[in-house]
Amino acid sequence: MLSPRWRWALPPLCVGTSLVGVLAAWGADVDGDILSPTPSFRPSFFLPVPTPEAEANSVQLRVGAFAHSVGASEAGGVDANLEVLLPRFPVPAFLPPEYAFLVPRPQIGGMINTGGKTSYGYAGVVWTVNITPLFFLEPMFGGTIHNGDLNTFSPTQNELGCRVIFHTGLSGGLRLTEHWTALLTWDHISNAHLCPHNNGMNDYGVKLGYTF
Numbered sequence: 001m002l003s004p005r006w007r008w009a010l011p012p013l014c015v016g017t018s019l020v021g022v023l024a025a026w027g028a029d030v031d032g033d034i035l036s037p038t039p040s041f042r043p044s045f046f047l048p049v050p051t052p053e054a055e056a057n058s059v060q061l062r063v064g065a066f067a068h069s070v071g072a073s074e075a076g077g078v079d080a081n082l083e084v085l086l087p088r089f090p091v092p093a094f095l096p097p098e099y100a101f102l103v104p105r106p107q108i109g110g111m112i113n114t115g116g117k118t119s120y121g122y123a124g125v126v127w128t129v130n131i132t133p134l135f136f137l138e139p140m141f142g143g144t145i146h147n148g149d150l151n152t153f154s155p156t157q158n159e160l161g162c163r164v165i166f167h168t169g170l171s172g173g174l175r176l177t178e179h180w181t182a183l184l185t186w187d188h189i190s191n192a193h194l195c196p197h198n199n200g201m202n203d204y205g206v207k208l209g210y211t212f
């Protein structure tokens with residue numbers, strides 16, 4: 001059985017996966033000239049569509065707004081999000097170009113709660129897995145440091161257990177233009193039961209990114 005914390009994550013993920021499938025089918029008929037030198041999209045059933053080199057080697061600034069701690073003690077309020085994606089790590093010479101999606105990009109960001117609840121800063125990596133030239137999935141993984149409660153069993157705060165914990169999540173993204181990107185994101189922090197208490201936090205929201 002899934003814990004109550006993870007049950008809240010399943011419906012948005014299922015909906016998001018369904019939407020990505022619909023968008024991918026539509027995107028298969030979209031001309032890719034704006035984002036890729038390839039004149040049209042050719043679906044691949046085994047490998048993602050390559051990310052344009054100019055995008056992979058750029059810096060992207062993102063801003064967003066998230067529903068705070070959905071389904072947990074701190075539920076309610078809004079988190080303001082600011083995030084920077086750095087250029088992709090160098091692709092090893094032995095790795096074929098079609099497998100470049102396995103090489104992640106560094107990620108640095110923060111969630112600032114507007115109501116005085118838990119805020120946190122995070123750093124880690126993200127992988128860009130393109131479904132079509134326009135639509136992509138972006139899993140992320142790293143660590144976070146927060147200012148929230150650790151173990152006081154408050155009815156209005158999450159007991160996060162440790163000050164430094166894991167940060168993970170998943171985005172579904174849409175390339176609006178060569179520079180602008182919109183994302184729907186599930187953002188999760190917890191300690192994977194490595195600390196005495198593990199009342200993790202799930203935020204759901206939207207981000208808008210600009211590639212320089």
